[in-house]
Amino acid sequence: MSDNTNETLEHEHLAHLAALKATYDTILAAHGFDGALFYSGHPQRHFADDQHASFATYGHFMHWVPLAGLDHSWLLVRPGQAPRLQLHAPADFWHLGIELPDAAWVETFDITRVATPTPPRLPAGRFAVLGDVDAETVRALGAELNPPALTQALDEARVRKSDYEIACLREANRRAGLGHRAAREAFFDGGAELDIQLAYLGASRQRESDLPYQSIVGVNRHAAVLHYQHYDLSPATSHHSLLIDAGHRYRGYSADITRTWAGGDASDAFAGLIEGVTSIQHDLIETMAPGVDYPALHARMHQGLGALLGELGIIRCSATAAVQQGITRAFCPHGLGHLLGLQVHDVAGRQASDGTALPPPAEHPALRLTRTLETGMVVTMEPGCYVIPMLLNPLRDAPAGSDIDWAAVEALAPHGGVRIEDNVLVTGKGAENLTPII
């Protein structure tokens, strides 16, 4: 980012905090609270060990404080007062203490440094404590722990992004894009999954523990494992495909991008599948606008997948019949996407703006976003198509099985599958793709 861009971001950040303060004042008053105390959280220690697991700061804490990874710290928000940030600053010569940036937002907080991780004393009044805090601590404070209605209202306040948040998501995408280009190169150079992951981390300039989620780097059949969690150390002996789903976190805000590449051993059908899934995604993004029902887009993805499988000769029935018989669900068991922000699967995806629960349809239980699109939402658009034997094999003996060309499925299987995932902002007029061309 240039100095000018940085200055704009700092201004946007101050505007974000001012708007957040007004929103919180309204919500706290509406729910009858004199204030809310947020706990950052802290990393879990491995059992009987002195090592800690990786850690993510609580989303509502980061909505105010742009320090991903901050732990053992507290934030008190009260109407009419500057937010009070209590940083954990123990006398510790093993670790580097917190160094706050030279940024305008720091001046808008009342900041104290405390040697112990204990919460601050609360003034008289009705207070909520939000975060991963034990009940005894909250009882001693005389406060209420994670009140559901207040939590739901604060979740809702994260759904429509401010200009500052959109700038952060855009920057996270730009950095992730650099990593994706390097990952593609490492794959075409014959790298193993681990080499691809290291190329991704290097080019996107981040350590593994700072990732918003563990990169999914699936070569060949591993591309069909939706959350594949390993990295082969040796290059694969065949070069069918790479599916890489990898992100970046910028000031707490996450990118979540997937690309799929056809290797030198890929079939024409697989290249056609990548092209077709990409085109389904582009067409759906074109139709995004405020007021559009996201589950309807998910349904259109299935219709598009049915048509594509037919065009590629993988099925012999109509798109509608493929959807009705559950064939497309077996090829794509996940949802079209989700809200994106301080969490990769961001809060409030399955509730209406008034808090009414919006559960996913019974036949699409993995759909994480069941709302109508609104200006300022940032969502992922991630159609996919995979050969997952556990889901497809049961169709072999079902009536739908006769509509599937099993030889074509077998020929596709060594490629694993395809997912194409971009991060898209809903604007007043339509949509803007925040993910750079990769």
Ligand code: GLY
């Ligand atoms: N990377 C996880 C997801 O795409 O939802």
Ligand code: MN
């Ligand atoms: Mn995603």
Ligand code: MN
């Ligand atoms: Mn993803």
